[in-house]
Amino acid sequence: MMDAKSRAEVKEQLVKALGESKVLHEKADLLPYTKDTYRIPLEDEYRYLPDFVVLPETTPEVQSVVRIAAEHRIPLIPKGGGSNRTGMLVPILGGIVVDTIRMNKVVEVNLPNLYVTVQPGITLKELDQYLEPYGLWLTQEQGSFKVATIGGSISTSGFSRRHQKYGSISDRVMSLEVVLASGEVLRTGQKVLYTSTGYRLHQLFIAAEGTLGIITEATLRVEPLPEARDIILAFFKDFWAANDAAQRLMTSGVTFSGGEAYEGHGMDKLGAPQGMKGMFYVLLDGTKGEVAAQKDFVVSLIAESGGVLASSDVAMSFMTIYTEQWCGARAITGLEDVLTTYIPMERMREFYDKMWNQVAPKYGIEPLPGEKYSLDVGRYRMAGGRYRLPKGEGAWQKYQQVLREIARLATSMGGSIQSCHGIGIEHRDNMDLEYSKAALDAMRSIKRVFDPDNIMNPGKKLPER
Amino acid sequence: MDSEPSEMFEVAEACVRCRCGCCKDECPMYSEIVEESISPKGRNILIRAIGKGVVQPDERAVRIAYSCLLCKRDEFSCSAHLKNAEATEAFREYLISKGVPMLPEHEPLVRSLENYGNPWQESKSARKRWAKGLKVSAALPGRTEVLFYVGCTFALDRSLHETPKALARLMDLAGESYGVLLEDELCCGSTAKRIGQRKLFESLMKENEARIRRTGAKRVVTACSGCYKTLKQDYPRLDKDVRVVHSTEYLAELVDSKRISFSSLPHKVTYHDPCHLGRHAEVYDAPRRLLRAIPDVEIVEMRNSRERSRCCGGGAGVKTAYPEISQAAAKRRVKEAEQTGAGMLVTACPFCVQTLRAAAEAAGSKVEVVELTILLDKLAKRGGAAA
Known part of the structure; x- marks a missing residue:
């Protein structure tokens, strides 16, 4: 943390560069920046106040802030919507939070080449609303759609529940503008989707969690809005029956946008026959003819797999509620965390069995009702779930052990600790389970090239040597 | 409707457990100011910190407390439907009760x-x-x-x-x-x-x-x-x-009992739900029923309507304290009305009429802001509509 003298000096410089209204320094304004949605020990909840928050609106303003931070060697924490789950935004070493929420402009909509160039602080929802009159959409749909920004989604390799057809944000990035720790602007390449010339620099910033630089502009591939959309929702006797149907769908060759199989909760309210405990939904997008044909195919597949279809109205309202209700359980249920592990399909059952039958009882954690299994249907083998954190004495240590066990399970099966969300501080010290020393050293070397003084979100993502 | 300090702290506690920030979506104050503290989430974090003595209710805290239209839009963005507007109103009462000076x-x-x-x-x-x-x-x-x-x-x-x-x-x-x-x-x-x-x-x-x-x-x-x-x-x-x-x-x-009816209005109109009438009191249908009782009128809904309606910016002391922000919020709403292609923006609240009309004039909008009773009075006839 800074002493009073250097704090005053930095404040003066920031205000000179950006103006009073873009520099926050009063405690009431800094409070929302002490943490993201990651759990930190209760005794530390007000510990990590940033020294300043800045609200730049342009790339030159970001450059000014970075140069001031570089001069004083102060940490910079780039922030998007602020809903990160891994502590990526916690100012563990103080410093300046570079809040990009006012960098929310669309720079260009390029219709013939189907791309859009935006500032990083626009939310996924705002961008889709902007694109709608052009007959376009970004295709990225996920729980935090209303909150998550483009910069944040890229920096955490955000998920999209329509990834099977449209990919995730990492597949949509064509070019990035990034302010490096030196204050220099890096353009990762031309606004092209296909090239064989340079190293793919833009890929380095996907899931970089702000540790390599601050994204100030992104060019993203967009798609024409589909003529027709549909959702099919079906009930099964249990999660594994729903999963079997999902796997048949995966190998059938039919095109679908995405889906999810999970252990249902309160399914009777959706009209599920008594005793049904598994659910599965499939999303379809395309021309009317395509969607109708896909629907026929999926409906037959569900019937052959022992599933019972929900009515169209129920499916539609389910999807509306599901899209809008993302996180609120946390406010009601209290301290919880989610699994977003990537597990090879052939080990999926073993993973869940070990997770809930071995790890959970050992540390006193339990799944939230209906959230024991939630499996992404598509190419991504994202095994989800949600659990209540350990309680009582030593709860924090137990929680850390649970995280380590999850990381060990996922990586020992050839999977990944986090398919989305990033690493932050939550799993930083478990990275050694997923990557070799050589791989981690290579990552550290890359970081040094971009950020030799370690001012870009220090203490996140990469474990200390 | 009264929210006691204990309920206010409960809302703040629940919100802080989650911290997602969904409430920022379509929040009229956040949309204009774009600062984390100017959102239901930011305010809840502040309420909790004041309750725990981490910060003092200083001038900045008071500004944050009063940068809210109490419009309840956030309740429909928040999956937990937290009563943030009630908590904010209670927060203002709490500050006044602690002797913190009101906004000048x-x-x-x-x-x-x-x-x-x-x-x-x-x-x-x-x-x-x-x-x-x-x-x-x-x-x-x-x-x-x-x-x-x-x-x-x-x-x-x-x-x-x-x-x-x-x-x-x-x-x-x-x-x-x-x-x-x-x-x-x-x-x-x-x-x-x-x-x-x-x-x-x-x-x-x-x-x-x-x-x-x-x-x-x-x-x-x-x-x-x-x-x-x-x-x-x-x-x-x-x-x-x-x-x-x-x-x-x-x-x-009166229309249902055929005591009054209306003459034709071949116009496209849109209806703005006042927060106090809509989200607070859940009266969404009566004004629409009245509009539908006008022969030949075409009613088109804005992107955000009924429980998702955006506030006009005129409520909860914001217009008095922050007239520019209030007007910016109103202009945004007028733009939503323009996007429907309607020539008339009809509403049923004096504050909405004042605020939206001033914004439409300032923005040079062609949309005419009309108070519903006045519109009905101009078209009214005694007795029921002809079959």
Whole structure:
């Protein structure tokens, strides 16, 4: 943390560069920046106040802030919507939070080449609303759609529940503008989707969690809005029956946008026959003819797999509620965390069995009702779930052990600790389970090239040597 | 509707457990200011920190407390449906109760309420001006079934006088018997309550409720959404004995019973749900039923309508304290109306009319902001619609 003298000096410089209204320094304004949605020990909840928050609106303003931070060697924490789950935004070493929420402009909509160039602080929802009159959409749909920004989604390799057809944000990035720790602007390449010339620099910033630089502009591939959309929702006797149907769908060759199989909760309210405990939904997008044909195919597949279809109205309202209700359980249920592990399909059952039958009882954690299994249907083998954190004495240590066990399970099966969300501080010290020393050293070397003084979100993502 | 400090801290605690920030989506204040602290989430974090003594309720904290329109839009973005507006109102009361000075911009409102019984620094006798030229009956005990409660803003803003006149004419046309309080009418206390002046609100409520009860009316009709919400929800006993109805509900009943009908209006119109009428009191259908009763009118909904409607920017003391932000929020709403292709933006609240009309003029918009009662009055005919 800074002493009073250097704090005053930095404040003066920031205000000179950006103006009073873009520099926050009063405690009431800094409070929302002490943490993201990651759990930190209760005794530390007000510990990590940033020294300043800045609200730049342009790339030159970001450059000014970075140069001031570089001069004083102060940490910079780039922030998007602020809903990160891994502590990526916690100012563990103080410093300046570079809040990009006012960098929310669309720079260009390029219709013939189907791309859009935006500032990083626009939310996924705002961008889709902007694109709608052009007959376009970004295709990225996920729980935090209303909150998550483009910069944040890229920096955490955000998920999209329509990834099977449209990919995730990492597949949509064509070019990035990034302010490096030196204050220099890096353009990762031309606004092209296909090239064989340079190293793919833009890929380095996907899931970089702000540790390599601050994204100030992104060019993203967009798609024409589909003529027709549909959702099919079906009930099964249990999660594994729903999963079997999902796997048949995966190998059938039919095109679908995405889906999810999970252990249902309160399914009777959706009209599920008594005793049904598994659910599965499939999303379809395309021309009317395509969607109708896909629907026929999926409906037959569900019937052959022992599933019972929900009515169209129920499916539609389910999807509306599901899209809008993302996180609120946390406010009601209290301290919880989610699994977003990537597990090879052939080990999926073993993973869940070990997770809930071995790890959970050992540390006193339990799944939230209906959230024991939630499996992404598509190419991504994202095994989800949600659990209540350990309680009582030593709860924090137990929680850390649970995280380590999850990381060990996922990586020992050839999977990944986090398919989305990033690493932050939550799993930083478990990275050694997923990557070799050589791989981690290579990552550290890359970081040094971009950020030799370690001012870009220090203490996140990469474990200390 | 009252939220005690303990409930306010419970809301803050629940919100802080989650911290997702979904409430920022479509929040009219956050949309304009774009700072984390100016959102229900930011305010809840502050409320909790003040409760724990981590920060003091300083000037900045007060500014944050008052940078909210209490519009409740966030409740429909928040999956847990946290009562953030109630918590913010309680936060304002809490700050005042701790002796924290009110915003200087709010002082004239409070002084006027104390001295004149209205927030607009108008004399008590000015309250009857709207009725000039109309034959209205003073409400008298035993003779008044229906009390027409005009409210300070409709009664005292000359540019809005056409609404109470129109409602009076419509009631006359339908042959309704009603009384008015004229200069004896007192403020419902809504403004005082929204800006955290609980004691002032309670004293206004006590006197106003007594005056309403003294008329012996069985029903109170008001065209003001703010008065309606306040009389119905913030007066704990009144609505139990005297049915409080909004003019849109009242007029919709007159249409249903074929006492009035309307002539044709071949126009495209959109309807803006006032927060106090819509989200607070859940009256969404009555105004739409009235519009649908106009032959040939085409009603188009804005992108955000009914429970998702965006606030006009005129509520909860924000317009007085932050006129520029209030107008920016209103311009955003006018733009949503423009996007529907409607030529008329119809609403049913004096504050929405004032705020949206000023914004439409400032933005050079072609959309005409129209108060619903006035529109209906122009088209009204006695009796039911021809089959």
